[in-house]
Amino acid sequence: MKTLIIQDIDQNGIDVDLSKYTLFQMSERVKPCVGCFGCWIKTPGKCVIKDGDNVFLELMPKVDKVMVISKLTFGGFSPDIKGVFDRSIGFILPFFETVSGEMHHKQRYEKRPSLQYMFYGDNMTEAEKATAQKLVKANAVNLGAPDCSASFYATPDEILEGLK
Amino acid sequence: MKILILNGSPKPSGSASEKLAEGLAQRLGNAEITMFNAMKTGKDEFVAQVNAIDALVVVFPLYVDGLPSHLLRLLDEAKGEIKSSARVYSIANNGFYEGQQNHLALEMMRHFSASSGMEWGQGLGVGAGGMVGVAPFGSGPMKNIGKALDKMAQNILNKQNGDDFYIQPNFPKFLYKMAAHRSWYSQAKGNGISRKGILRGD
Numbered sequence A: 001m002k003t004l005i006i007q008d009i010d011q012n013g014i015d016v017d018l019s020k021y022t023l024f025q026m027s028e029r030v031k032p033c034v035g036c037f038g039c040w041i042k043t044p045g046k047c048v049i050k051d052g053d054n055v056f057l058e059l060m061p062k063v064d065k066v067m068v069i070s071k072l073t074f075g076g077f078s079p080d081i082k083g084v085f086d087r088s089i090g091f092i093l094p095f096f097e098t099v100s101g102e103m104h105h106k107q108r109y110e111k112r113p114s115l116q117y118m119f120y121g122d123n124m125t126e127a128e129k130a131t132a133q134k135l136v137k138a139n140a141v142n143l144g145a146p147d148c149s150a151s152f153y154a155t156p157d158e159i160l161e162g163l164k
Numbered sequence B: 001m002k003i004l005i006l007n008g009s010p011k012p013s014g015s016a017s018e019k020l021a022e023g024l025a026q027r028l029g030n031a032e033i034t035m036f037n038a039m040k041t042g043k044d045e046f047v048a049q050v051n052a053i054d055a056l057v058v059v060f061p062l063y064v065d066g067l068p069s070h071l072l073r074l075l076d077e078a079k080g081e082i083k084s085s086a087r088v089y090s091i092a093n094n095g096f097y098e099g100q101q102n103h104l105a106l107e108m109m110r111h112f113s114a115s116s117g118m119e120w121g122q123g124l125g126v127g128a129g130g131m132v133g134v135a136p137f138g139s140g141p142m143k144n145i146g147k148a149l150d151k152m153a154q155n156i157l158n159k160q161n162g163d164d165f166y167i168q169p170n171f172p173k174f175l176y177k178m179a180a181h182r183s184w185y186s187q188a189k190g191n192g193i194s195r196k197g198i199l200r201g202d
């Protein structure tokens, strides 16, 4: 069972021992997706911006689970984590198919990770948490994840304690 | 009446968001309209403008069921400094056919307006964003979208709130899908990528 962790708690890496996980270190200010669709029609499956944050997409098909530790921001990810996800849509194909009456994309990979989102923050409202619960489900449909969950914590330390 | 329209598409030009923003602006009579692009707007400039307006309209593409990261960053950085009685309106457009798929992104925009102390005016989700602009708003496949822009413009001018609503072009889903697939094949071909090449999974 291989778990890939992306987190926005500490730029310099986390000091508790998480060696049983694959830790993705994103850059300090993740460059945004520019909407070029190069990851579909130029370098299929790869982001055209080669700055290290593109590597997340390349790791996704190799793991069983993606675990996201993020500050809850308007009911979703914080901006840097969102930047990495935006730049990872090469994980799926440009072609459409219909899933339970709604249009979605065809999958590029047969093996796809499940999604576990762990959100923290001091002033999370119930409404924001409800959005995040729906977000993980919507992302799971779009990314073809076999399983998904979202949970909430007052502090990042609470999350790290649980992971040790 | 002063209105700020913030374009949240990262595309330098020709985005669906830009076309929707222009279509809305044309329906706002002689209001004083400022247009900002979130890619080129700093937090201070944005906050100063928001603090001086009656309505903020954020027009953006749906990215992974939410806001594009650069727009999210701008709104997140600004929220603590906004002191404005402006109402917030938002138009999200997406690649899939159903406009309804923008609903989570519009919820996020509501959370932004709540956390910055502004009142939520109305949200509109536009599906099949790839088609926006194929005809003038209000005619042919853009008929519904024209009507939706009329409705939102009226609410903005009357300083009224409205229910969030979702639409797609007057165009069948299967044809949208076919057109999209043809366009991917031809764009890939232009880059020297074959039909099989698009599918690569190494």
Ligand SMILES: Cc1cc2nc3c(=O)[nH]c(=O)nc-3n(C[C@H](O)[C@H](O)[C@H](O)COP(=O)(O)O)c2cc1C
Binding pocket: A033, A035, A036, A037, A086, A087, A089, A142, B009, B010, B011, B014, B015, B016, B017, B018, B060, B061, B062, B063, B064, B065, B066, B093, B094, B095, B096, B097, B101, B128, B129, B130
């Ligand atoms: C990184 C990225 C993520 C996207 N995620 C979604 C999505 O979750 N659902 C969807 O329907 N369309 C999605 N799209 C498609 C865009 O919303 C669509 O192309 C839109 O029309 C672009 O608007 P614009 O021209 O204003 O930038 C995504 C596009 C990109 C580049």
